[in-house]
Each structure stands twice: as C-alpha cells, then as structure tokens.
Amino acid sequence: MTFLMLLRRETWEHRAIVLAPAIVAGLTTLLMLAGLVQGRGLSRDGAGLYLVQGLGLMSPERREASLTVLLTGVVPLFLLTMVIVILFYAVDALYSERRDRSILFWKSLPVTDLATVLSKLCTALLIIPLVTLVFIGLTQVLTLLLATLMVWGAEGDAWSLVWRPAPLMSLWTLALYFMVAAAVWCAPLIGWLLLASAWARKAPLLWATLPVVIGGQLELLAFGTTAVYSLVADRVIGVFRVAFRPDIKTLMQVDGDGELQAVATDRLLALIDLPGLLTAPGLWLGLAVAAVFVMLAIWLRRYRDEG
Amino acid sequence: MNELVHARGLVKRYGRKRALDGFDLSIGEGRIVGLIGPNGAGKTTALKALLGLTAYEGELQVLGLDPVRQRKQLMQDVCFIADVAVLPRWLRVNQALDYVATVHPRFRRERAEAFLATTEIPARARVKTLSKGMITQLHLALIMAIDARLLVLDEPTLGLDILFRKAFYTTLLNDYFDDHRTILVTTHQVEEIEYILTDVVFIDHGRAVLAEAMDTLGERYRQLIPRREHLEAARALGPLSEETSFGRHALIFEDVPQERLAPLGELRTPSISDLFVAKVGGARK
The missing domain is CATH 3.30.70 (Alpha-Beta Plaits)
Structure with a gap:
C-alpha cells in the first residue's frame, strides 16, 4: 500500500507522466481527423474508397503488413516523448524535494529512503513506459475506429478489411516486451540520472551530462577513439540489438519503390529474442552498475546533511 | 520520570566549526520544552541530530532508539515541523491527507479534516495557492492528527503574523497536548511561548547553558x-x-x-x- 502511494505521489508531482503522452495521443488523433475531413473520408467517393479498394485487392499477408505499418506509424513520436519525459523526470526526482526543502516534510513520515528511491526508479523504468503504452494502445484503437468510419463511408466491410487483419494483440505484446527489455537494458542510465539528481546542489542535468561529455572528449583527444560515447549510445538504442532479431529493422521500412517491407503478423512475435537478451553479458553488467548507482543515491538521500 | 530524550555530550562538526560542542538534553514524558538560543547557537543542528537527519558524536537516545539507525521506527512516534515553507508547492490538500493516511499507521484522518474544517483552506487547493499562515495550519492539521509521543517544532511560526502565531499555540495546547505527549519547540519569539512551557533550555555555542523546569x-x-x-x-x-x-x-x-x-x-x-x-x-x- 505504501509503495503504491509513493508511486501515486510521483504522478501528482510530475504531471508530464500522464500529460505528455495524452497530448501526443490527442494531437495524433486531431491530425488523423483533419486528414479524414480533408479527404472527405466519410463520403462514398472520398478517401475511404481508396482504402476499401486498396485493402480489398491485397493478399491477406499484405493487408496485415499494411495495417502494421499504419498502427506502428504513431509509435516513434510516443517513444521520443517518453524518452524526454523519463530524462527530465529522473534528473528531477531526487533534486526537486531538496530544492524546495520539502524533503524535510517527506522525511518526517515513516517512509524509508530505500522505498522512496525505489519508487522513483520504478516510476522511471516502469510507470512512465506503461502509461505511454496505454496511450499508444488508445491511439491505435482510435486509428482503427477512424479507418472503420472511412470503410463504412465507402460501404466496405470494416471487420474483414480493418479489424481482423490488424495485429493489435501481437503489436501490444511486442510493445510490452520492448518496454520491459528497454527498462532493464537502460537501467544503468536511469540509475546514473537518479544519482546525479541526488547529488547535485544545482543543475542536475549538467551533473548528469558533463562527466560523460568531458570523459568522451578527453578520450577523443588522448586516443582518438569514442568508446565512452559508444557505450552511452549503445545503452540508449542497443536494446534493439540485444532484445530483438535483426529483422526488427524491416518492421516499418519502405524500400525504393514504395514497397512495404513490413513483417506479417505471424512473424511479429518471432522478432522477440528473449534468450538473446537474457544471455547478453551487457544486460547483467548493466544491472549491476545500475544497482551501484541506485545504492549510492539511497545513501546520499539518507545520510547527506542538507545543512 | 519516563525519559524520552537522552543526550550526553553531543558533538557535531562542520569542518572546523563545532555546531554542537558537548550538548546535553533530557526530556521527560508530558513536558513542553523550549529550546532557546541565538542564531547559530546549534538549535537546528540539535534537532536534526534528534530526528536522525544528521550524523553526530556522543550519546543519544530518542524514545530509547538510535535516531540514525532506527529512523523509520522513530518516525512512527515522532513528528516534526521543520520550517513553514516545507510543504511542496504542487501538493493538494486532499493529496496530502491521502498520502499521510496511507504511509502513517497512527494518522487519524477525521481529526485532520475536523481541524481543517475550522480554517478557510479549500479542500482541494494546492499549497502554492495558500497563504503562509494557511500552509502552517495545514501542516499543523497533518501533524496533530498523528498520535505521536514526541512533537518537534523548529521555528514553527516564523514569518507569520501575530494572530496566526497566537492561534497556533492555542490550538497546540488545547487540541493536542496531554499527559502522554511531549513537545520540543524552538523559537525566537520567547515571550509568546513562555506561558505554555514546562521546561526551558538555553543553548549557546553548541552547549546547553541552562536547563530548568519553569516551576523551579x-x-x-x-x-x-x-x-x-x-x-x-x-x-x-x-x-x-x-x-x-x-x-x-x-x-x-x-x-x-x-x-x-x-x-x-x-x-x-x-x-x-x-x-x-x-x-x-x-x-x-
């Protein structure tokens, strides 16, 4: 109960956790609606006709592939937003309570520093991705609903053209797997941000980024190599490399002739490479490093005298 | 006398400066103790040591517990108001009640709500929209609804006008204090709390230079x-x-x-x- 309340507390303070993906979902839906109105999507000879004819002519596999592209098209914007929200959340999580001195209020209640810091870690790693996931799902359902209206406008059969071939369950399973895999893979980055947040007396974002930039530049000057930068970059995007099969790249690719390269439904879940993720030494090494960062953050919150 | 706070020879160093320099304190159950000292005398440092917020040297037990190592246990029975501005500005009144009610086993929500009903604080207002006096009232409402054995107040009425200051101590005395509760309070406005104290401790240069019951x-x-x-x-x-x-x-x-x-x-x-x-x-x- 206490831990759930600690998680709720984070969403009260950091309203962007819900607001940011909600705004993205709203804007996406508005854009789709605008497109629908402009293309006279609801009339018999409007854009809906192209949809009915286009999808109707396709083989079942191509139809699924097309809908996969349609439904995953909105995902990158959500992911980008999520990364920004997590970044700003994590550097603020253990800093804002010291800046406004409310830490003394929180510390006047019987909640351990361990539980407090873990609730913040959990918010960054799980709550923010899960909230994003819910809004992605909502947007995808709305997309299909709009497509349904268009198909109906052109007197087509929405079930066979849109809903049956839309691989919603597979996409959501894939997305959930991605969020969890990304969370464990990126854990050391989040741990580092939380540590900077617990450490900095001012400008935690600077404390989080400056050591990396200085280290990277020194390495570049001394050895002409970029190991530091590569290490950080791999923690940001490396989850695609370790947690998925290489075909993941084709999920949304369009080749030179405009041919869709999307993977059909039955192969969507085959993209998951769980053994690859679990046997990656980088994963376990990263988790160990993350544990050290988080323990240091807990120690700082507990024992640092705020003067 | 049941001794709630026992401190002998507390020392706290900040670099070469000694904020506490052999500080002694003994507080029995049911007392209202005023800790009084000039700025920089070590009042806040002494309270922070008592509340497990800072490391120290010397002998210290609060409710028989080690404040640093048994901090979570201690906070079940000890409440404190550190400063008026300490409630976060984004917090809503109802959120504050929800939060404390969930994390504190001894919080009695209906008591806090009854007290808030006597104020002009809106039920869902954010702290940032409240006046300084109202923030203190809210904090007091939260703290007084906790069945704590020891209440520590560090300059609780700093920056408030005289009406709020009077009301604060009246409420504290009438609605909160009884034989099983103990209060430790620091303030600059000595005259205003003189009549409620049972004991007074003067602190200067990190030492207790006087510790006396008001009766004697x-x-x-x-x-x-x-x-x-x-x-x-x-x-x-x-x-x-x-x-x-x-x-x-x-x-x-x-x-x-x-x-x-x-x-x-x-x-x-x-x-x-x-x-x-x-x-x-x-x-x-």
Whole structure:
C-alpha cells in the first residue's frame, strides 16, 4: 500500500507522466481527423474508397503488413516523448524535494529512503513506459475506429478489411516486451540520472551530462577513439540489438519503390529474442552498475546533511 | 520520570566549526520544552541530530532508539515541523491527507479534516495557492492528527503574523497536548511561548547553558530591583547581569538565597527573555 502511494505521489508531482503522452495521443488523433475531413473520408467517393479498394485487392499477408505499418506509424513520436519525459523526470526526482526543502516534510513520515528511491526508479523504468503504452494502445484503437468510419463511408466491410487483419494483440505484446527489455537494458542510465539528481546542489542535468561529455572528449583527444560515447549510445538504442532479431529493422521500412517491407503478423512475435537478451553479458553488467548507482543515491538521500 | 530524550555530550562538526560542542538534553514524558538560543547557537543542528537527519558524536537516545539507525521506527512516534515553507508547492490538500493516511499507521484522518474544517483552506487547493499562515495550519492539521509521543517544532511560526502565531499555540495546547505527549519547540519569539512551557533550555555555542523546569526557575533565578541605597551591596553579591532603564536598576542573580536578596529591594522571577539576555548575553560580553 505504501509503495503504491509513493508511486501515486510521483504522478501528482510530475504531471508530464500522464500529460505528455495524452497530448501526443490527442494531437495524433486531431491530425488523423483533419486528414479524414480533408479527404472527405466519410463520403462514398472520398478517401475511404481508396482504402476499401486498396485493402480489398491485397493478399491477406499484405493487408496485415499494411495495417502494421499504419498502427506502428504513431509509435516513434510516443517513444521520443517518453524518452524526454523519463530524462527530465529522473534528473528531477531526487533534486526537486531538496530544492524546495520539502524533503524535510517527506522525511518526517515513516517512509524509508530505500522505498522512496525505489519508487522513483520504478516510476522511471516502469510507470512512465506503461502509461505511454496505454496511450499508444488508445491511439491505435482510435486509428482503427477512424479507418472503420472511412470503410463504412465507402460501404466496405470494416471487420474483414480493418479489424481482423490488424495485429493489435501481437503489436501490444511486442510493445510490452520492448518496454520491459528497454527498462532493464537502460537501467544503468536511469540509475546514473537518479544519482546525479541526488547529488547535485544545482543543475542536475549538467551533473548528469558533463562527466560523460568531458570523459568522451578527453578520450577523443588522448586516443582518438569514442568508446565512452559508444557505450552511452549503445545503452540508449542497443536494446534493439540485444532484445530483438535483426529483422526488427524491416518492421516499418519502405524500400525504393514504395514497397512495404513490413513483417506479417505471424512473424511479429518471432522478432522477440528473449534468450538473446537474457544471455547478453551487457544486460547483467548493466544491472549491476545500475544497482551501484541506485545504492549510492539511497545513501546520499539518507545520510547527506542538507545543512 | 519516563525519559524520552537522552543526550550526553553531543558533538557535531562542520569542518572546523563545532555546531554542537558537548550538548546535553533530557526530556521527560508530558513536558513542553523550549529550546532557546541565538542564531547559530546549534538549535537546528540539535534537532536534526534528534530526528536522525544528521550524523553526530556522543550519546543519544530518542524514545530509547538510535535516531540514525532506527529512523523509520522513530518516525512512527515522532513528528516534526521543520520550517513553514516545507510543504511542496504542487501538493493538494486532499493529496496530502491521502498520502499521510496511507504511509502513517497512527494518522487519524477525521481529526485532520475536523481541524481543517475550522480554517478557510479549500479542500482541494494546492499549497502554492495558500497563504503562509494557511500552509502552517495545514501542516499543523497533518501533524496533530498523528498520535505521536514526541512533537518537534523548529521555528514553527516564523514569518507569520501575530494572530496566526497566537492561534497556533492555542490550538497546540488545547487540541493536542496531554499527559502522554511531549513537545520540543524552538523559537525566537520567547515571550509568546513562555506561558505554555514546562521546561526551558538555553543553548549557546553548541552547549546547553541552562536547563530548568519553569516551576523551579524562580527558586534559582531571581530578579532584584534594589533600593538606591542598597545598589552597591547588591552588586557585591555577583549578579549575572545588570540592566538600567529609566534610572531603575534590575539585577539578575543565580543561586543566591532569597533571604540575602529580600532586604535589598523588590524581588521577582525574571522573564525568560530577561534571563536569556543575562545568561547568554552576559557570557558573550
């Protein structure tokens, strides 16, 4: 109960956790609606006709592939937003309570520093991705609903053209797997941000980024190599490399002739490479490093005298 | 007497400066203790040590617990208000109630709501929309609804106007305090809390320079207004301090028997602030 309340507390303070993906979902839906109105999507000879004819002519596999592209098209914007929200959340999580001195209020209640810091870690790693996931799902359902209206406008059969071939369950399973895999893979980055947040007396974002930039530049000057930068970059995007099969790249690719390269439904879940993720030494090494960062953050919150 | 706070020879160093330099404190159950000292005397540091917010050297037990190592357990029975501005600005009144009700096993929500109903604080207002006085009322509502054995208040009324300050201490005394509760309070406005205290502790340069029950204060410390012809005789008895106003002299004595002072003039019990000036101000000269 206490831990759930600690998680709720984070969403009260950091309203962007819900607001940011909600705004993205709203804007996406508005854009789709605008497109629908402009293309006279609801009339018999409007854009809906192209949809009915286009999808109707396709083989079942191509139809699924097309809908996969349609439904995953909105995902990158959500992911980008999520990364920004997590970044700003994590550097603020253990800093804002010291800046406004409310830490003394929180510390006047019987909640351990361990539980407090873990609730913040959990918010960054799980709550923010899960909230994003819910809004992605909502947007995808709305997309299909709009497509349904268009198909109906052109007197087509929405079930066979849109809903049956839309691989919603597979996409959501894939997305959930991605969020969890990304969370464990990126854990050391989040741990580092939380540590900077617990450490900095001012400008935690600077404390989080400056050591990396200085280290990277020194390495570049001394050895002409970029190991530091590569290490950080791999923690940001490396989850695609370790947690998925290489075909993941084709999920949304369009080749030179405009041919869709999307993977059909039955192969969507085959993209998951769980053994690859679990046997990656980088994963376990990263988790160990993350544990050290988080323990240091807990120690700082507990024992640092705020003067 | 059931001793709730026991501190012997507390030392806290910040670099080369000693914020606490052999500080002693003993607080029994059911007392209201005023910790009084000039700025930088170590008041806040002493409270932080008691609340497990800072490391220290020396012997310290609060409710029989080690404040640093058994902090979570301690916070079940100890409440504190550190400063008026300490509630986060984004928090809503109802959120504050929800939060404390969930994390604190001894919080009685209906008590907090009953107290809030007597104020003008809107039920869902954010802290940032409340006045300073209202924020203190909200904080007090939260704290008073917790069945704590020890309440620690560090300058709780700083920056409030006189009406709020009066109301704060009246509420504290009438609605909160009973035989099983103990309060430790620091403040600059000594005159305003003098009448509610049972004990007073003066702190200066990180040491307790006086620790006395209000009942026995008058037996140890006496203020003499000597008749003009006895002024020199009074001075010869070694007063802690001598003040002159409108040509009248007022001398404060420590541990000088009543029968030696009474013949020299008019005797009374010094006020806390006069005694504070005598004890701390005198030492500083």
